[in-house]
Amino acid sequence: MKLLIIEDDKHLSDTIRETTQGMFETLQAFDGEDGLFLAEQNIFDVIILDIMMPGMNGYEVLKELRSSKIETPVIMLTAKDGIDDKIQGFKVGADDYMVKPFHREELLLRLEAMVRRAGGSFKENTLYFKDLKLNLKTKSAEINSEAVKLNGKQYDLLEYLINNKNTILTKEQIFDRIWGFESDTSTTVVEVYASNLRKTLKKYGYDNYIKTFRGLGYMLSEDGDN
Amino acid sequence: MKLLIIEDDKHLSDTIRETTQGMFETLQAFDGEDGLFLAEQNIFDVIILDIMMPGMNGYEVLKELRSSKIETPVIMLTAKDGIDDKIQGFKVGADDYMVKPFHREELLLRLEAMVRRAGGSFKENTLYFKDLKLNLKTKSAEINSEAVKLNGKQYDLLEYLINNKNTILTKEQIFDRIWGFESDTSTTVVEVYASNLRKTLKKYGYDNYIKTFRGLGYMLSEDGDN
DNA sequence: TTGTTTTAAGGTTGGTTTAAGGTTAGTCCT
DNA sequence: AGGACTAACCTTAAACCAACCTTAAAACAA
Numbered sequence: 069m070k071l072l073i074i075e076d077d078k079h080l081s082d083t084i085r086e087t088t089q090g091m092f093e094t095l096q097a098f099d100g101e102d103g104l105f106l107a108e109q110n111i112f113d114v115i116i117l118d119i120m121m122p123g124m125n126g127y128e129v130l131k132e133l134r135s136s137k138i139e140t141p142v143i144m145l146t147a148k149d150g151i152d153d154k155i156q157g158f159k160v161g162a163d164d165y166m167v168k169p170f171h172r173e174e175l176l177l178r179l180e181a182m183v184r185r186a187g188g189s190f191k192e193n194t195l196y197f198k199d200l201k202l203n204l205k206t207k208s209a210e211i212n213s214e215a216v217k218l219n220g221k222q223y224d225l226l227e228y229l230i231n232n233k234n235t236i237l238t239k240e241q242i243f244d245r246i247w248g249f250e251s252d253t254s255t256t257v258v259e260v261y262a263s264n265l266r267k268t269l270k271k272y273g274y275d276n277y278i279k280t281f282r283g284l285g286y287m288l289s290e291d292g293d294n
Numbered sequence: 295m296k297l298l299i300i301e302d303d304k305h306l307s308d309t310i311r312e313t314t315q316g317m318f319e320t321l322q323a324f325d326g327e328d329g330l331f332l333a334e335q336n337i338f339d340v341i342i343l344d345i346m347m348p349g350m351n352g353y354e355v356l357k358e359l360r361s362s363k364i365e366t367p368v369i370m371l372t373a374k375d376g377i378d379d380k381i382q383g384f385k386v387g388a389d390d391y392m393v394k395p396f397h398r399e400e401l402l403l404r405l406e407a408m409v410r411r412a413g414g415s416f417k418e419n420t421l422y423f424k425d426l427k428l429n430l431k432t433k434s435a436e437i438n439s440e441a442v443k444l445n446g447k448q449y450d451l452l453e454y455l456i457n458n459k460n461t462i463l464t465k466e467q468i469f470d471r472i473w474g475f476e477s478d479t480s481t482t483v484v485e486v487y488a489s490n491l492r493k494t495l496k497k498y499g500y501d502n503y504i505k506t507f508r509g510l511g512y513m514l515s516e517d518g519d520n
Numbered sequence: 521t522t523g524t525t526t527t528a529a530g531g532t533t534g535g536t537t538t539a540a541g542g543t544t545a546g547t548c549c550t
Numbered sequence: 551a552g553g554a555c556t557a558a559c560c561t562t563a564a565a566c567c568a569a570c571c572t573t574a575a576a577a578c579a580a
Contacts, residue, residue, distance in 0.1 A: 101398070123398070137419060137431070219524055236432050253526060256570090260526080263571055282534075282569065283446055284433060445535055479537060482559095486537080489560055508545065508558065 069093065069183070070111060070245070074103030074129065075118040075145065080168075084116060087172050088179065095249070100124030110138050110232075111245035114182055117162075119146040134161040141182045197230045197288070200274060211272045218268060221246060225261050229278065229288040238285035262286055295319065295409070296337060296471070300329030300355065301344040301371065306394075310342060313398050314405065321475070326350025336364050337471040340408055343388075345372040353386055360387040367408045423456045423514065426500060437498045444494060447472060451487050455504065455514040464511035488512060 071092035075081040076099055085094045092113075097103035100121050107115055107129070119126035130142055144162045164178055195202040200211050207223050209216040218226065224246045228237070239258045247253060266275040276292045297318035301307040302325055311320045318339070323329035326347050333341055333355070345352035356368055370388040390404050421428040426437050433449050435442040444452065450472045455463070465484045473479060492501040502518045 128403075221525070256528095257526065259570060260572085263573090267572090280570070281432070447536070482539095483537065485559060486561085489562090493561090506559070 069113045070095070071179075072097065072103070072106055072112045072115045074100065074107070074115065074121075074126070076121045077118070084175065087175060091176075091179070100126070100129045104129045104132055107133050107140065108136055108138060109241055109244050110140065111241055112140050114179060115140050115142045117142050117144050119144055130161055143178060143182060195227065195230055197233060197277075198274075198290075200230075200272075202227055202230065211274070216268065216272070218265075221261055222265050222268065225258075225265055229286070233288040234290060236281050236285045236287045242286065258286075295339045296321070297405075298323065298329070298332055298338045298341045298366075300326065300333070300341065300347075300352070302347045303344070310401065313401060317402070317405070326352070326355045330355045330358055333359050333366065334362055334364060335467055335470050336366065337467055338366050340405060341366050341368045343368050343370050345370055356386045356388060369404060369408060421453065421456055423459060423503075424500075424516075426456075426498075428453055428456065437500070442494065442498070444491075447487055448491050448494065451484075451491055455512070459514040460516060462507055462511045462513045468512065484512075 069092045071088060071094045073081050073084055073094060074097045075084070078098060081096050081098070085096065088094060095106060095112075097106050101124050103115075103117065104124065106112075117126045117129060126144060126146075130144070133140070133142075141163045142161070143164045143166060145166055145168055147168045164182055166174065166178065193203060193205040195204060200209060200216075202209050202223075204227070207218075207220070209218050209223065209226065225242065228242060228245055239255045242258050243251070243255045247257070262278065262280070266278055269275045269278070273292075277289055279287050279289050281287060295318045297314060297320045299307050299310055299320060300323045301310070304324060307322050307324070311322065314320060321332060321338075323332050327350050329341075329343065330350065332338075343352045343355060352370055352372075356370070359366070359368075367389040368387070369390045369392060371392055371394055373394045390408055392400065392404065419430040421430060426435060426442075428435050428449075430453070433444075433446070435444050435449065435452065451468065454468060454471055465481050468484050469477075469481045473483070488504065488506070492504055495501045495504070499518075503515055505513045505515050507513060
């Protein structure tokens with residue numbers, strides 16, 4: 069699970085990061101521009117977004133993000149308690165809203181609710197694609213009650229693909245999501261893992277749901293023909 | 295999306311280029327003459343045009359451009375803040391105006407507004423021509439919900455044609471837009487791709503919307519007869 | 521050791537480009 | 551008007567090349 073915190077107050081950002089560690093793998097952006105750039109990679113499960121920031125503010129970031137058709141759930145943060153802010157926040161597509169300062173537990177509850185609502189799987193720890201069943205907790209997979217042996221990164225790839233079925237994911241997105249931004253390995257590992265995953269899924273005829281789009285990326289498609 | 299920056303200050307030009315990367319594919323001209331020449335190719339979606347330049351100044355460039363019936367949206371740049379400049383800029387057909395120095399965000403917002411206003415499709419990621427629907431994000435096409443198989447350059451050509459339907463595009467324009475100025479392949483590829491595109495669209499009876507004008511170029515026309 | 525991840529190398533696929541011959545639409549001449 | 555001529559354009563197929571696939575060995579971690 070990946071969380072992006074866009075917040076110019078470094079101290080608060082770090083506090084959130086610590087509060088949520090264990091639940092999320094966190095990335096921090098300290099201004100709107102960087103935040104937007106990261107968010108547009110579409111590799112996060114939730115975004116915490118401060119409104120008052122120098123330069124590009126939270127509303128602008130969110131507006132941009134939504135108009136790029138990125139639907140990652142967003143929790144807006146603000147110091148003000150005015151109702152106007154809330155209205156404006158929701159109008160541009162915020163999913164939830166928190167007034168600073170807030171309690172640890174409130175944050176955790178809202179995060180949990182957020183992810184769950186987004187079809188996500190927090191307490192729900194299974195994910196399905198046709199007859200393929202992923203257990204998120206144990207990072208294991210099975211097809212028709214038969215266990216499928218997947219190693220760590222293969223599993224990660226499959227989970228990411230299922231979470232984004234029917235949309236093309238670029239090699240860069242996949243790489244950033246699974247290997248992380250600062251990893252210095254080459255993005256060709258993605259090809260290797262795509263190949264590995266297909267190979268292990270072939271046995272069940274699930275390999276040809278993984279389509280490659282030359283020059284664009286990969287997609288897990290619900291129809292296996294072509 | 296293509297952006298042309300006509301600005302003699304190389305540093306500023308580069309800054310703009312970096313600011314807009316990801317949004318636009320950028321070309322730079324460092325004086326008015328070169329700028330005008332490039333702009334007249336009519337392959338750009340927006341032009342950023344500095345006023346104060348040695349030689350041909352911004353007003354002159356814009357005036358020439360408009361009298362060649364090129365209606366690409368133009369944002370004028372100036373160091374002065376006088377109201378007179380604004381008036382003169384708009385009189386010769388500028389679409390927007392910015393005073394140096396400006397903020398990153400202001401530029402981005404204006405660019406976006408500009409392209410959107412021009413009927414452009416910025417964050418809109420679908421484009422229509424009759425029953426043909428293009429998905430800009432996945433670079434795919436469908437007619438009446440049936441997928442049409444187009445490879446990269448074929449898709450690019452179709453998109454360019456639709457964006458300029460009912461206007462004739464020369465082979466040079468098409469070539470510059472899709473293959474790029476510095477490409478060293480011959481412009482006859484355009485003919486090949488026109489042929490290919492017609493062939494794949496023939497199945498749906500859409501081939502005869504692509505008209506060729508001997509000695510002039512091609513046009514995507516909304517009426518299929520002659 | 522054992523299993524996983526990364527790198528490297530060669531093979532394959534399929535989109536792109538080139539080239540060559542065919543077709544069409546204008547132009548000129550009678 | 552009709553026919554020959556020509557330049558522009560069309561079509562096809564083979565050659566080329568970049569993206570992608572696959573495999574296996576090397577590096578790393580448990």
